[in-house]
Amino acid sequence: MTEIKEDRQETAATPATGAPQAPAGPTDGPLTAAELQLSARNHSMPLEALRREVTPPGLHYVLTHFDIPDIDPASWHLLIGGAVERSLELGMAALRRDPAITVPVTLECAGNGRSLLTPRPVSQPWVMEGVGTAYWTGVPLAYLLGKAGVLPNAREVVFSGADSGIQGGVTQRYARSLPIREALRADVVLAYSMNGGDLPPQHGYPLRLVVPGWYGMASVKWLESIEVVTTAFTGYQQAVAYRYQDNADDAGTPVSRIRVRSLMVPPGIPDFLTRNRTLVPGPVLLQGRAWSGGGAVTGVEVGIDGTWLPAQLEKAPGGFAWRRWTLPWVAEPGDHVLSCRATDSTGATQPLGQNWNYQGLGNNMVQQVRVTVSAPS
Amino acid sequence: MTEIKEDRQETAATPATGAPQAPAGPTDGPLTAAELQLSARNHSMPLEALRREVTPPGLHYVLTHFDIPDIDPASWHLLIGGAVERSLELGMAALRRDPAITVPVTLECAGNGRSLLTPRPVSQPWVMEGVGTAYWTGVPLAYLLGKAGVLPNAREVVFSGADSGIQGGVTQRYARSLPIREALRADVVLAYSMNGGDLPPQHGYPLRLVVPGWYGMASVKWLESIEVVTTAFTGYQQAVAYRYQDNADDAGTPVSRIRVRSLMVPPGIPDFLTRNRTLVPGPVLLQGRAWSGGGAVTGVEVGIDGTWLPAQLEKAPGGFAWRRWTLPWVAEPGDHVLSCRATDSTGATQPLGQNWNYQGLGNNMVQQVRVTVSAPS
Known part of the structure; x- marks a missing residue:
């Protein structure tokens, strides 16, 4: 029998197809089975872990939009392209030879506290513990962008993960952008290590972005490609999700930095x-x-x-x-x-x-x- | 100002006080805020992690009855006493000098699947992912019981953790017993290591019991004492919780081994x-x-x-x-x-x-x- 690669199903998803729908609206009703299932999948930080300056894996909050991908580090590559002088294709060995920094970062899910709102927006029903602090080690993003040579008309940098699924009717890989000035900050890191150990699968193994000061949606996990673009990115997670809106018809404003x-x-x-x-x-x-x-x-x-x-x-x-x-x-x-x-x-x-x-x-x-x-x- | 030890609050709990109450009854109603809070604290294993033979920390399920204790390994001791020839008091260094075994074990919460039941018993609302498999390394329990010398009239072995709280109206430290014949099985381990690394805080650091084949409630975390007893243990987690009951008045039968x-x-x-x-x-x-x-x-x-x-x-x-x-x-x-x-x-x-x-x-x-x-x- 021919070996069947289950992964063909995972790679079948292509970015950004289908007409986007607004996120599910708020409700005064009880918690739904879908919300409970999300709560069972994603986990928060038990509040007693606030005693610790550093949050270990399993206590640090995790939100996964789709499934946690199972990535073979041997065949994995990071692609850097778009509005750059030189496109790069880097394996893990090459990345580990580049200069590394370690930054302590508190990450919080932008939806933290959602289930306490009245009426309650239907999504991952965080109570108040969607937070954690870790030391992230890896290559400064600015260093790699410098190596690639960002062109003068660059506006944003788009980060795409290996995790794919459907949200708001759109089949997509998880992708988010950063304004070019944020991407070139000295403390933005492409991390391959958390608290001195290998990145755990649920935190983005083998490589993730970490954007200090921003809510967690910016810190794209299971990173596969970085594309410098000259126009505003309009992917689902940028243009539809993660916006402060008064109602479904409000274009709203993008969520960025963590509120105090x-x-x-x-x-x-x-x-x-x-x-x-x-x-x-x-x-x-x-x-x-x-x-x-x-x-x-x-x-x-x-x-x-x-x-x-x-x-x-x-x-x-x-x-x-x-x-x-x-x-x-x-x-x-x-x-x-x-x-x-x-x-x-x-x-x-x-x-x-x-x-x-x-x-x-x-x-x-x-x-x-x-x-x-x-x-x- | 005198330094205030916050720990005095944690150690104020004494075992098994108050009149025990039956666990909360079943409901046809919607999920309560208390159940959602439990779901936010405890976490299950995302089903895609079934691809892995070994479940890393953060993917392996965790249920904590009370709070995760923050234990200083330098002052921590394990007491072994009761119906033994010699009581023992062992620090971590001594335990690590004893012979060690490593056992692969699938642990599952006895309440796994609870939220899918109709009517729904009100407690930690697991969907179906309260499971995980890890390699646990430590000292065989039988070796230490041999060192202490179990007396002929021994009936059960009681394991007490450092985690304390209130359940069913009873202020308690989490404690469970095993029949002596189960405690003397060769594969029951006092584990200080999970998957080759230190035990994470949420999995019982610095020492936990692991009872292969039994639902997770038997594998007492944050272990502080082992007492050999000559009568049946009647602690809350043994005599009230973790029993198969038809109704609140049914004495029921104790939960033990994991169902297929x-x-x-x-x-x-x-x-x-x-x-x-x-x-x-x-x-x-x-x-x-x-x-x-x-x-x-x-x-x-x-x-x-x-x-x-x-x-x-x-x-x-x-x-x-x-x-x-x-x-x-x-x-x-x-x-x-x-x-x-x-x-x-x-x-x-x-x-x-x-x-x-x-x-x-x-x-x-x-x-x-x-x-x-x-x-x-």
């Missing part, structure tokens, strides 16, 4: 099902992390039953990585609501209420943690 | 939101894995629109690890339903309909994959 946000490690112990927290009375160190793609985090306030107190901020590990904050608190018996609110160097701060939009993106509303303080039974 | 099961890599490409699959017409290699805690997998049949065909079975990697199966299929245009059904050496096979029980455990109902075969647009 902070999260807290819920103190005490959880109830398995409800996740309600119980603490014993006495001193407890409240702690968490804060980050922003807009600028450095300059302050975090902690709200205790509505009274805001300034938290102690630790030095950031660098770049667009989160900063640890702490606040000692003496827990008194009773029910309490704990919150945290970060501000960045642009003056942006987190809203107390929801900042709703049609696709449920960039929801950086303040987290609320309800705790019950009682003596141990 | 197979899963398929959904062929073709997915739609992002619905996960519906699309294939081009022509040959495709259907493939997946099959496993059982009852005995060796002896056969897998693949159902194509209700017609069952025998799949090719590959050699198992050993022990209780899954076996790969394949079946070549020529996809004809139209809509199709694909299924797979495994049988093991005890004669057990997967049911076509649900095997409902009050807690939603051991649901090994046959998977159905709906695909649309159409020419590329």
Whole structure:
């Protein structure tokens, strides 16, 4: 019997066919089976992992639009072409001979917080944990673009992954673009390593883009091609998805940098099902992390039953990585609501209420943690 | 200011206090916010990872009842006591000097498939991907029990983790027991390594139990103590949770070994939101894995629109690890339903309909994959 290559099915997808449809609209109804299936596939970072400056694989959030491709690194190549002086075709061995940088980066899914919105946009139903911080090692994108020679009329750089599927009626490979000025930033990296180890399959093995400061949709995984273009890229993930829209007919504005946000490690112990927290009375160190793609985090306030107190901020590990904050608190018996609110160097701060939009993106509303303080039974 | 140890909150929990309550009952209603929060915390294995014999961290399923503890390996100790000749207190360095074994094991959550049941038991709402296979390396439990010297009246061995919380109204550390004959099996391992690397935090760092063939609840993570007991253990996770019950008042029977099961890599490409699959017409290699805690997998049949065909079975990697199966299929245009059904050496096979029980455990109902075969647009 002739060997059947299952991969012919995966490579059958061609980019951007079909008439694009707007993302599914918001609902006041209950969670659908499709949303639960997405929640089962994609995973977030349990909030207790905020204790760690670095998030290991399995704790770092993962969103995969289609399937995780199974790539043979021996036959894999990266193509760099379009409006360049010299097209390049590079294997992994060649990439590993190029100069490498390591950058600490907090990545967050643009849809993080979506399921808390009312009405709820139907898509991956993140609660609030779609985040993680890792050290990414690889070749600076600017170095490779320099090698290829970007032509003067270049406008954007388009990154295409190996992951293919259908979204909004369009059969596509996942692809996103960056403005040329962002692509030439010194800290944008083509990463082949996460936290010093090989890139895990779900994080883009063998090579992914990492764009510090931008929501995760920009950091294209399973990277196969980089094309310098002279007109605005109109692929589905750029022109239809990942836009701040008021409604389905609004052209909207593109999502780019991560809005300022902070999260807290819920103190005490959880109830398995409800996740309600119980603490014993006495001193407890409240702690968490804060980050922003807009600028450095300059302050975090902690709200205790509505009274805001300034938290102690630790030095950031660098770049667009989160900063640890702490606040000692003496827990008194009773029910309490704990919150945290970060501000960045642009003056942006987190809203107390929801900042709703049609696709449920960039929801950086303040987290609320309800705790019950009682003596141990 | 005096340094406040946040850990005092975590260690405040004492085992097994409060009157136990039955797990939450089943519902015909929509998914609750509590279930979604559990789904966001715990993660399953995307089905395309069935292509891999070994599941890396981040793809392997994880269920954490309470919070993932943050353990300092330098001060961590394992206590072995109870009905033994000599109590032992072992640090990680001592454990690593003991003889080590490596076992390939398929672990599955006992609640896998729960959300597909009607009515739906309210708990972690697994769809069908709560599974994974890893190589676990560590000290054979039987070796350490031999060193301690098990007394003749020993009946069970109780394993307690560092993870504490509240479940069913009971404040507890997670704890489970094994009958002494199971604890003395040669392949039960106290693992400090997963797939050749350090145990990740979410998989029980620095030490976990791995019980091949049993559902995952037996493989206690973040292990702190092992106690040999002379009477049946009545902890919450043994006597209340993880029981096959007809209703809340049924004492039920304990869950132990994994029921025979197979899963398929959904062929073709997915739609992002619905996960519906699309294939081009022509040959495709259907493939997946099959496993059982009852005995060796002896056969897998693949159902194509209700017609069952025998799949090719590959050699198992050993022990209780899954076996790969394949079946070549020529996809004809139209809509199709694909299924797979495994049988093991005890004669057990997967049911076509649900095997409902009050807690939603051991649901090994046959998977159905709906695909649309159409020419590329």
